[in-house]
Amino acid sequence: MSYRRTMVSARGISRPLQDLNAEAARALSAQLGVYEIVDDAGATVFIGQAGGLETFGLRSALEREAEASRGVRFRYEFTHAYRTRWQELLMLHHAIHGDVPVNNRDDTHLLGRLS
Amino acid sequence: MDFRPTQEQQLIIETVRRYVREEIEPLEAGLDPDAGELDPADQARLVAMTKQMGFYGLDIPEEFGGPGLDTTTRALMAIEMSQHRAGLYNPCYGTFGGAGLAQLYEATDAQKERYLYPALRGEKKGCFALTEPSGGSDPARAIKTRAHQDGDEWIINGSKLYISGADKADFALVFARTGDDPGRNGVTAFIVDTDTPGFHVERVVHTLRSTHYATELSFTEMRVSHDSVLGEVNRGFAIANDRLSRQRIPYAAGCLGPAIKAQEMAVEWAKNREAFGSTLAEKQAVQWMIVDNEIDIRHARWCVLEAAQRADRGERFRTEAAMAKLVASEAAGRVVDRAMQIHGGIGMTKDLPLERWYRELRIRRVGEGPSEVQRLIMAREILGGSFK
Numbered sequence: 249m250s251y252r253r254t255m256v257s258a259r260g261i262s263r264p265l266q267d268l269n270a271e272a273a274r275a276l277s278a279q280l281g282v283y284e285i286v287d288d289a290g291a292t293v294f295i296g297q298a299g300g301l302e303t304f305g306l307r308s309a310l311e312r313e314a315e316a317s318r319g320v321r322f323r324y325e326f327t328h329a330y331r332t333r334w335q336e337l338l339m340l341h342h343a344i345h346g347d348v349p350v351n352n353r354d355d356t357h358l359l360g361r362l363s
Numbered sequence: 364m365d366f367r368p369t370q371e372q373q374l375i376i377e378t379v380r381r382y383v384r385e386e387i388e389p390l391e392a393g394l395d396p397d398a399g400e401l402d403p404a405d406q407a408r409l410v411a412m413t414k415q416m417g418f419y420g421l422d423i424p425e426e427f428g429g430p431g432l433d434t435t436t437r438a439l440m441a442i443e444m445s446q447h448r449a450g451l452y453n454p455c456y457g458t459f460g461g462a463g464l465a466q467l468y469e470a471t472d473a474q475k476e477r478y479l480y481p482a483l484r485g486e487k488k489g490c491f492a493l494t495e496p497s498g499g500s501d502p503a504r505a506i507k508t509r510a511h512q513d514g515d516e517w518i519i520n521g522s523k524l525y526i527s528g529a530d531k532a533d534f535a536l537v538f539a540r541t542g543d544d545p546g547r548n549g550v551t552a553f554i555v556d557t558d559t560p561g562f563h564v565e566r567v568v569h570t571l572r573s574t575h576y577a578t579e580l581s582f583t584e585m586r587v588s589h590d591s592v593l594g595e596v597n598r599g600f601a602i603a604n605d606r607l608s609r610q611r612i613p614y615a616a617g618c619l620g621p622a623i624k625a626q627e628m629a630v631e632w633a634k635n636r637e638a639f640g641s642t643l644a645e646k647q648a649v650q651w652m653i654v655d656n657e658i659d660i661r662h663a664r665w666c667v668l669e670a671a672q673r674a675d676r677g678e679r680f681r682t683e684a685a686m687a688k689l690v691a692s693e694a695a696g697r698v699v700d701r702a703m704q705i706h707g708g709i710g711m712t713k714d715l716p717l718e719r720w721y722r723e724l725r726i727r728r729v730g731e732g733p734s735e736v737q738r739l740i741m742a743r744e745i746l747g748g749s750f751k
Contacts, residue, residue, distance in 0.1 A: 300396035300713040329573040331397050336567040336576065339530065357403065360530025360578075363564050 260284075260340060265321040272322075273310035281306045281326040282334045285319035285351075292341060293319045294351040297334035318351060335359060366668045372436050378416065379443040386412070387447050387455055396713040399449060399574035401456045409458040420460040422613075423483060424468060435671040438616040442664070445620025448716035451723045452572060454617060464489045464536055466552065466602045470593055478534055478554055490532035490557075492523040492580060493603050499525065500736050502538070503547035503600050508582060510539035510551060516586050517541075517553065519561070523580040530564045530578050532557050537582070542597040552599035553591045561585030571722040611684040612674060614731050615691035616667045619660065621720040622695035625702035626656045628717070632706055643705060652701040659694035666690045682744040689737040692727040699724055 261284055266272055268285065283306060285294040298309035306324050313322065327333045335358060338348050343362040348355065368376060390405055391398070401409070413419045421437060423429025432440070444454035463482035467489070470479060481487035498505030508521025519539050529535060535555050542549030555562060561583045568577040594602050630653060633644040643649045670683035699720045703710035710717050728734050 329569045329576075331395065331399065331574055332567065332569050332576040336569075339567065358400065360528075361564060362530065362566070363562070 260337065261323045261325045263323045263325060265323045268310070268314050268320055268322045270311060270314045273307060273314045276305075276307040276310055276324070277326070278304035278307045279326045280328055280330050281324055282330055282337060283310060283313070283322055283324040284337070285313055285349075286321045286323075287319045292349045294349050295334060295337045295341065297330040299330050364669060364672070366665060366672075368439060372439055375436060376439055376443055379418075379440055380446075382412075382416075383443060383446055383450075383455065387458075391448050396448065396716070396719060397574040399453055399456075401458075406456065406458065409456070410460070413455075413459050418459055420483065422461070422465070423463075427468065427479075427483060433671075434612055434674040435668060438612055438667050438671040441613045441616035442619045442623070442667075445617045446624045447620075448719060449574070450620050450624075451617060451720060451727070452575065454620070460485075464491060466536060466593060467554075469602065470554070471590075473590065474554060474593065481533075487533040488528060488531055490526055490528045490535045492526050492529065492535045492537045494523060494525050496522060496524045496579075500733055502603060503550060504545060506538055506540050506550055508537070508539040510541050510553065512541075512589075513586075515589050517589065517591070519553065519555070519582045519585040519587065521582050522565075523582075525568060525577040526580055527575070527577055529557065529580055530567070535562070535580075536593065538599050538603055541599075544597070547600040547604075549597055550600040550603075551596050552593040552602045553587055554593050555585065555587055555591060559585055559587060570726065572726055573722070574719075608681060608684060610731055611688040612667060612670050612680075614727075615663070615670070615684075615687040618691040618695040618724065618727055619663055619667065621716075621724065622656075622660050622663070622698040625699045625717060625720060626653070626660060628715070629653060629656065629702040629705045649705055652705055656698045656701050659698050663687070663691040663694040682741050685732075685737040685740040685744075688731065689734050689741075692724065693734060696721075696724040696728065 261282070265286055280298055280300065282295065282297050284292050285296070287293045296309055296313070298306040302308040306326070310322060310324070325333065338352055338355060338359055339362050342348050342359065348359070386409055390401055400406070410419065417430055420429045421432060421440065425431030441454065444459065445451055449456060463479055467475065467479040467482070478487065478489065482489055493502050495505055495507055497507050508519065508523065510517045510519045519537065521539060523537070533556065535557055537553045537555050538550055539553060540549050541551040562585055563581045563583065565579045565581050568579055570577060593599065633649050633653060634642055636643045666683070666687040670680050670687040673680040673683050699717055703717045703721060706715065706717065709715060712718065
């Protein structure tokens with residue numbers, strides 16, 4: 249695991265995790281970006297993107313996540329390159345953990361690999 | 364010079380135009396504005412359709428099963444295929460198929476069996492690894508990646524930058540310095556399987572083209588057999604250069620699609636949008652922008668078609684291809700910029716494709732040889748070899 253990490257110079261989301269709930273989601277700016285949902289054991293269960301079709305960007309996406317209750321905490325990053333950053337985060341997760349998050353299994357056909 | 368399409372070309376133009384408007388645009392309307400791919404089921408359906416039309420694998424030579432289009436017809440198709448939001452870099456979402464790496468048509472029979480034919484069947488993907496952190500505009504001198512021979516093997520060390528598709532590729536065409544010549548005569552091309560120990564995809568490189576990333580590669584004591592050499596040792600740059608020249612005409616033609624579409628949108632908007640008591644179309648400032656757009660589009664189109672026709676006649680087309688690439692990439696950028704200005708606020712939003720074309724067209728002035736290198740190529744041709 250760790251040896252893989254040292255070979256990959258991509259970075260994860262640096263913003264700290266915060267509790268996932270409707271109030272926290274509503275407080276977010278409506279910008280475009282990417283986010284990560286983490287369960288109570290600390291495992292990343294989903295990596296998502298808030299793209300140009302979201303009415304209120306990350307706020308809309310995280311409000312939906314708060315309702316879906318797939319995890320208990322989240323972190324996010326504002327970026328206009330939401331699609332490539334999302335792919336990068338999934339590839340990074342795969343490089344470190346050997347798989348994508350459990351709720352991203354349908355996205356694997358879009359991914360390459362870091363090695 | 365007659366730039367009117369033949370009857371057959373006109374039929375192809377109309378077929379592709381209908382395909383873009385009836386098949387691609389409706390699907391695209393439901394996708395993220397930066398989407399780079401269709402739903403796999405839609406993709407499969409449309410590929411079946413282009414195969415039935417006889418247009419699949421447009422750039423595959425006829426002897427390898429391609430449709431055998433001449434350069435002019437291919438350029439006319441590129442102009443049509445790029446007239447949608449993703450069309451500049453992903454015309455029709457790749458439903459007309461790829462050609463693999465053109466250099467592989469010059470490969471040995473064994474290399475063709477292993478790489479070319481599987482690539483043409485869609486079973487393997489390749490990537491082209493030429494540019495390095497030390498530079499991309501003058502690759503012959505900038506290549507620092509080195510390969511040295513060890514018995515029947517070569518050991519490659521170095522790095523590559525801005526490489527598209529390396530993270531999904533099964534093999535890479537890697538250019539490395541093998542001789543003492545600091546320029547083009549010391550470079551060899553290798554076909555390398557991407558699972559070779561020592562081949563690393565280091566990171567994703569984000570660019571203005573936010574639908575697609577490039578990658579950075581590193582090679583650490585990467586051992587490949589002598590059979591991996593494509594062509595001759597120390598003659599690899601000619602292989603790279605061939606691609607760079609050949610690609611310029613369709614590359615230039617592809618810039619025209621978004622420009623034509625942006626102009627259509629600007630005309631439509633100007634006729635309907637009112638400000639200060641009249642439509643935008645009635646204001647001279649807007650009329651002039653629309654006229655300047657038309658001049659840019661027609662100038663670029665003529666340059667592209669002249670280069671294509673010279674290529675089809677078997678004449679030298681190096682200057683014309685460089686001119687077409689320079690003129691089309693710069694003209695299209697100006698057209699989209701003016702179209703955004705005419706649209707005002709909405710032109711800056713992701714509600715319209717203009718902002719995506721604006722970002723992506725900026726890359727076209729650098730990709731496949733920047734404008735300055737195109738001028739250098741033309742200057743060499745015009746002034747003669749002594750000015751190299």
